[in-house]
Amino acid sequence: MKRTQRFKRVSKPKKPIPDSELDEDSAANLSTQLLKSKSTRINPKRPKILSLPASTSLTFDHMTILPREFFQIDALDLAPRLLGKFLKRDNVVLQITEVEAYRPNDSACHGRFGITARTAPVFGPGGHAYVYLCYGLHTMLNVVADKEGNGAAVLIRSCAPISGMDTIQERRGKKTEKPDLLNGPGKIGQALGISTEWSNHPLHSPGGLELLDGPEPEKILVGPRVGIDYALPEHVSAPWRFAIAGTAWISAPRNTLRPP
Secondary structure, three states, rough: OOOOOOOOOOOOOOOOOOOOHHHHHHHHHHHHHHHHHHHOOOOOOOOOOOOOOOOOOOOOOOOOEEEEHHOOOOOHHHHHOOOEHHHHHOOOOEEEEEEEEEOOOOOHHHHHHOOOOOHHHOOHHHHHEEEEEOOOOOOEEEEEEEOOOOOEEEEEEEEEEOOOOHHHHHHHOOOOOHHHHHHHHHHHHHHHHHHHHHHEEEEEOOOEEEEEEOOOOOEEEEEEOOOOOOOHHHHHHHOEEEOOOOOOOOOOOOOOOOOO
16 A cells, blocks of 8 residues: 655745735834844954943943042052053043063163153152153153152053044054054053153043043053163063953064063
């Protein structure tokens, strides 16, 4: 006896709904279904930036400016404390991701030259900016540390962009959102649009260039400073470079950074 062959019933395709019969509610539901049916693309190469506290306003109008006393400690103590803090000028806000400490009697510190027209701000009270030109081209931003007369500072090596991306890209002359935008001290000065005229500017006062409080990173990395081969061996190898662990927004070389 032959088996009866079974055929799977195929439903007829639904006719498309004419535009005249598609009311606003139906159109909205249809759009929602289409959006849900498409997978969201995630770019795994997009650099990771530290998340901001839930209370942070995008305008940063209510963020706390760091007080003068915050800066008046040893540069080696101030440097890691600056990680995660915010630099703000006009509509540009950067989050500090990498720094280097320069101390009194440090053969790599500009203070070794004594007080000159250029280095005078380094010997001022902590909390002021020390800005100088490197090779006559790159504007380098430092945060003066310690008490007045000691001659110490912290170099801002790298940052992550938080606000004002269009302005940052215009000043840098680069249409990119990759770490190359801000992974170097000269790039920070350029992104902030500052010159040596900003040297000795109080970072703890409202207006102009400000240093705002920010979240403390969970983990940091330490290593020797960059580009100081002229210094004494003990200062060349000193682990006075600090960076936030887990972020792409740091400068080269990275293989010299280790957990403390």
